[in-house]
Structures are given as C-alpha cells and as structure tokens.
Amino acid sequence: MPGSRITALGRYQPSRVLTNDDLAGMVDTNDEWIRRRTGIATRRIAAETESVTDMAAAAASDALAAAGLAPSDIGLVTVATCTAVDRCPSTAAQVAGRLGIPSAVAYDLNNGCAGFCTALATADHAIRAGAARHALVIGAEKMSDVTDWTDRSTCVLLGDGAGAAVVSAAEHGAAEHGGAGDGGTAFDGIGPVVWGSDPTRADAVRLLGDWHPRFAQEGQTVFRWVTAELPALAREACRRAGLTPSDLAGVVTHQANLRIIESVVRQLDLPEHVVVAQDVVDSGNTSAASVPLALAKLTERGELPSGGPVLLLAFGGGMSWAGQVVTCP
Missing domain, CATH: 3.40.47.10 (Thiolase/Chalcone synthase)
Structure with a gap:
C-alpha cells in the first residue's frame, strides 16, 4: 500500500493578545502565579464575530497555498474541534465550501485535545486505503467560547487558534523505511x-x-x-x-x-x-x-x-x- 506524508502546514491565530496582567484584572491571579504553575505568558483570543470555521478556513488556506495544490486536488477535509457551534453542516464542509473544494468527503472529529493527531491518523488510513490522494487535516478551537472567566484555575490556560496540514500520498509507506539507531534514519x-x-x-x-x-x-x-x-x-x-x-x-x-x-x-x-x-x-x-x-x-x-x-x-x-x-x- 502507498503511505502518506505531511507536505505543507498552515496556521492562524487571532490578533488580540491576552496577557497575564490582563487576567489579573479579571480574577484573583498574577503573572508570577500563572507562569510558575503553567509556564504561560500570553494567549490569543478571537473576536466575538470570529468563528471556529473562520479560523479553520484561514489555516487551511495557508496550508493549501504552501502545498501548491488546487482546491480540486483535495479529496478529504477533516476538522478536529470540540468547540464548533454548528452541528450541520460540519465545520469541515463549511471550510471546503469557502476554499472552493468541489467534492471532498468532509467531516468533523471530536476527540478533545487529542483531536488533531486522531484526525491525522484517520486521514493517513484513508489515503493508504486509496480513498483520497490529498487531504486537509485541521485542528481549530475557540476555547474562549467555553471558558469560565471567573475560574482562575482554568481561564489562565486557554487560547484560540487553528493549525492545518496537507497530507498527500507517498510512494512508499512509512513502515518500509524504519532504521532505528543508525544515527541517520x-x-x-x-x-x-x-x-x-x-x-x-x-x-x-x-x-x-x-x-x-x-x-x-x-x-x-x-x-x-x-x-x-x-x-x-x-x-x-x-x-x-x-x-x-x-x-x-x-x-x-x-x-x-x-x-x-x-x-x-x-x-x-x-x-x-x-x-x-x-x-x-x-x-x-x-x-x-x-x-x-x-x-x-x-x-x-x-x-x-x-x-x-x-x-x-x-x-x-x-x-x-x-x-x-x-x-x-
């Protein structure tokens, strides 16, 4: 069977930066407390009018351009998310529509924070099975929509954004190329x-x-x-x-x-x-x-x-x- 590989990446983050000092004005916390417990200094927060679909489409467009592919080349679109508001059509279907992808299978996948790696595996399996040659795999979240801004233990953690990968069929499967321990696998x-x-x-x-x-x-x-x-x-x-x-x-x-x-x-x-x-x-x-x-x-x-x-x-x-x-x- 053919394998698959990531051929291009894209990303998107909102423009608004929320600092630890900003959070200190909202809940009982401070910069030192947040950094010591989490290591976090800043996070990006989407505008009220900015949706999971908006962010997913921006990251996907970035990845598609980097791959040098046409929208018609994409046979599968999957979005890993647990914060999408829309149930149907899926976020993936909406992304496909915005990017002009004509006939790809499109579906959302919810496995929480493990979603992107899960979606990447399902895309790899689909390509290996011959169901698609090129896929868009996207992770997109608007965590600010589900944040309890009165809970200092969780509100200091969360941010918004999206990342995307173009996954394409490769001539050989990864399992054929193992070479552990040789210093140059x-x-x-x-x-x-x-x-x-x-x-x-x-x-x-x-x-x-x-x-x-x-x-x-x-x-x-x-x-x-x-x-x-x-x-x-x-x-x-x-x-x-x-x-x-x-x-x-x-x-x-x-x-x-x-x-x-x-x-x-x-x-x-x-x-x-x-x-x-x-x-x-x-x-x-x-x-x-x-x-x-x-x-x-x-x-x-x-x-x-x-x-x-x-x-x-x-x-x-x-x-x-x-x-x-x-x-x-």
Whole structure:
C-alpha cells in the first residue's frame, strides 16, 4: 500500500493578545502565579464575530497555498474541534465550501485535545486505503467560547487558534523505511498511530451540558496521568515507526502546560539536538489546534529540518490520547 506524508502546514491565530496582567484584572491571579504553575505568558483570543470555521478556513488556506495544490486536488477535509457551534453542516464542509473544494468527503472529529493527531491518523488510513490522494487535516478551537472567566484555575490556560496540514500520498509507506539507531534514519512519511482512551478518567477533562458548556478539568489528575503514562506512549510511537527517541529531530506534544511538557521530555532523556515545542508559553492551551499550530511555527522558523522525524503526541478529554512520528515537510 502507498503511505502518506505531511507536505505543507498552515496556521492562524487571532490578533488580540491576552496577557497575564490582563487576567489579573479579571480574577484573583498574577503573572508570577500563572507562569510558575503553567509556564504561560500570553494567549490569543478571537473576536466575538470570529468563528471556529473562520479560523479553520484561514489555516487551511495557508496550508493549501504552501502545498501548491488546487482546491480540486483535495479529496478529504477533516476538522478536529470540540468547540464548533454548528452541528450541520460540519465545520469541515463549511471550510471546503469557502476554499472552493468541489467534492471532498468532509467531516468533523471530536476527540478533545487529542483531536488533531486522531484526525491525522484517520486521514493517513484513508489515503493508504486509496480513498483520497490529498487531504486537509485541521485542528481549530475557540476555547474562549467555553471558558469560565471567573475560574482562575482554568481561564489562565486557554487560547484560540487553528493549525492545518496537507497530507498527500507517498510512494512508499512509512513502515518500509524504519532504521532505528543508525544515527541517520531513512524514516519517511506518517508512522503508525498510537491511540486509545482511559474511560475510568473520562471526567478529568470535560465540556459537558447544553449549548453553553464550560471547560473544566481535574488538574492534578491530568498532571499525574500524563507524566506517568505519556513517556511510554512516546516510546511506543517511535518504536512503531522503527525509531528510538534519540533518532528524533523534534517533539511536539499537546501544549497544555509547560510543566507537563518539561516532565515528559525529561523522562525521555532526549539528546540536546532534539527540538521541543513550547508554543504554550505564547499561545496557551488551544486544545486540538495546539499540535499543528506549534509544528507550523517551528517549521516556519526553520527550527526543524525538512525531512526530519518529529514525534506528535496529544492527550485530552476522554481520557484520550493519539500520536505518531511524522516527517517534517
């Protein structure tokens, strides 16, 4: 079977920057308290008139232009989101309409903060099965719509934005290119996904209720679970791609909390050359948008080498997780 690979990335963030000092005027908090517990300095907040579809379409348009493809080349559009207001037509269908994509299958996927990596895997599977040749995979969230601005434990975390990837068929599958431990692996494409959920912790991160739910989480439960379980999942994703963590060029985890990222990376004992995404400092937790947003920024800045293997790994409501190694475009 053919494999697939990410050929281009795009991103979008609203113009409004919400600082820690701004939040100090809204709830009982301060810059030092927020930075010490989360590592976050700023986050972007969408305008009232700016929708999840608006942000998803902007990121997707950016990625499509970078790929040099025509809208008619896209056979699949999927948007990972848990904050879209519209139920039908889906956000993905609306994005396809705005971009002039004529006949792609379009659907939304809700797996919380793990949504983008889950959607990336489903697009990879569809391409491997011959159902599409080019796909748009988008993570987009308007977390400010579901934020409880009176709860200082959660309102300091959340931001808005979108990231997108063009995924295209590759001549060879990633599994054919494994080469762990040789110091210069020939890995190419999108590696096998590691995914699952722990329903016994389903309420640890949640958006429950009517049309106006509010984000809530059990912060200590999430921290303990992630720091205990994620390193093993990271190693397994590398193993399935035929690599070891030391073969990686970069690591992009869900940008939930800088302290979580630092703990996971420490346990992986990565070499100094491995670039670790820390976009949470500037963007906050953007849920399903965080992984593609952080990956797009690192690629734009030239901090990740083209062709280098990058581990993507996300976790969130459910308690769900998904991740894979990908070749940096």
